[in-house]
Amino acid sequence: MNPLLPMIARSLVAVATVFVAAASAQAQGVAGDAQAGAKKADMCIGCHGIPGYQNSFPEIHKVPMISGQSDKYIISALTAYQKGDRKHPTMRGIAGSLTxxxxxxxxxxxxxxxxxxVADTPKAAGVAAAALIEKGACASCHGANFSKPIDPSYPKLAGQHADYLYFALKAYTVEGNKVVGRNNAIMGGIAKQFSHAEMKAIAKYLSSLDSELAVVPQSRFR
Incomplete structure (x- = not known):
């Protein structure tokens, strides 16, 4: 392994704090109301409220668990879809309709x-997965247990669906595609270090951890 890669990853993490501060400042002006949100979630429950539900674009994978993510992360993700920094036609349309x-x-x-x-210390990773996690400096942003990010606008990863995590990592490496990919210089620099097989190994380990995330089934008849 190139000895400079971990240093580069940590430098990218340091730069990320600037972007996080800006995103957090933008989100501080509006206070959320959970009860109001429950009444607005009809457009969400058709995917995120069905256990095991799979997305078919651009490849089949389970839709991410969002119950239990921080409010700041959810706002950050929706804003990225709205701006087109996260490319997904359905999510772009939904986010674009939101104030x-x-x-x-x-x-x-x-x-x-x-x-x-969940516990502060996750179960130990295998030697190969541990080396990959260290190479990407993943805990530096997402927390030692991958459920307590250093900033709440970063996602919790522990226990998230493995196929979704793999899809998300790949998306950060896509360039020049109008309908697929994620524009994030920090994650792009980190994800491009890994082969697809290595991304799968990272995703498999993270998905095996105890999680604060969940799929909370909700009635369509409300």
């Missing part, structure tokens, strides 16, 4: 729906 207040309310609702906090 800042809508995002804040939905974020407050889903943040309140998660499971119990």
């Amino acid at each position: 800042e207040q809508d995002m804040a309310d939905l974020a407050a609702f889903y943040a309140s729906e998660g499971g119990k906090p």
